[in-house]
Amino acid sequence: MSNLDQARVASRSTETTRAALIKAATSVFAEYGYDGGSVRLITQRAMANQAAVNYHFGGKDGLYREVLIAATRAFEENAFLDPEELDALSPEDALRRYLHQFLLPLVKRDRVSRFLRIFAWESVQPSEVFSAFIANSPPRIFRLAERVVRRFLPHDASAEAVTFAMLWLAQQPMFFVRDAERLAQPPFSLKFDEDALERLVDTLAGLSLRGLSGV
Template sequence: MKIADITRQALLDHATDVFAESGFEGASVREITRRASVNQAAINYHFGGKESLYRDVLRLAVAALSDASLLDENTIDSVSRDEAVRLFIRQQVTPLLKHGQIGRYLRIFAWETLAPTPVYRDFIASERLPIMDQAEKIVRRFLPAGAAGEDITIATIWLTQQVTPFIRHYDTLSKPPLSLKIDKGFIEQLAADLGRMAVAALSVRSTLSPDITAQDSSLLPVHNSRNMQRSKT
């Protein structure tokens, strides 16, 4: 491996760290190059600027998330819809363990959902995020066939965002006063709990779902009521 490739790789690696910690704007090229133990001008020489470096990190992120995916085009339809949800949740929870790997990428995307950078906008405009397609595919199996596009969008966003709070609250969980140990057992349980809750939540959106509680009669079964209840503005 050429020496230039080593610094290039070091830059990508530490840039991922810093971008995950502070977001694109909050990250400084000085901090990145310092951690990578390379000269400050290295980013501009190897990548052409901070933005291009970030673009490459985003590219690696989607690639890594695709590789780590438990679901592909085939399995997503060959398993039960409940199992699909559980797999979808699990593939997002497990990165909490491997801290040096995919967890950083999820944090970068968390920054982008809060305040999208122009780089990110360009990025998703060109290549779609597979995670969104997966979520939509799964959601469609729960919603009625004639569900409105808005219903699907809302449910899709909802599903994709079920795990990210725990990515974001990683520090809250692992540090005092909670000091939870984020080990394999914890991850397993978290995946199981979240999967179960997600299945239950999506099931009430389905016309097939039974009444979910006996102690609240106002919870009538829903039949794609979205459009019926809109205000007539």
């Protein structure tokens, strides 16, 4: 094998390891949050060693930033909730669509759902890495929440009032997504399927409509 061929093989191996670490980290951070997601568990799932995390990302913080970048890219590429589509709906239907899309991780376990769970963890256990990241690139869940609440607020609502309402709405689905496993245990014993998801959307939409109408 020539030196060029050897370099190509090594490059492919390096990229494979890097991709495996990001995939494993996404899964671990979705399950345990940033604080609870250990590098040891990530490397076990990726079948890599800790030195690989340091080599590719400079440590846990760098790896987490890559996961957040991947999340932002996935939301934009999949356009799973389109801003223009929201604007074309009535305020009430836009609210329901927002809640439905961000509650989907309760019944789906795809890549986007795992990213949403990471954001849900950050709503109660904010990390410095995440805080620095959103300062430059606000997560889609917040930007879309702002788009929805502005439909209910007076045109002259202050920036503070908009922020309060936006954060309040964004928290509604986050709680259920973050704590789904705990809510499935006694004393709540909630089981989420497609029908239960629709009932939850109905309930949260009703509560949210009353809350936003009173702003």
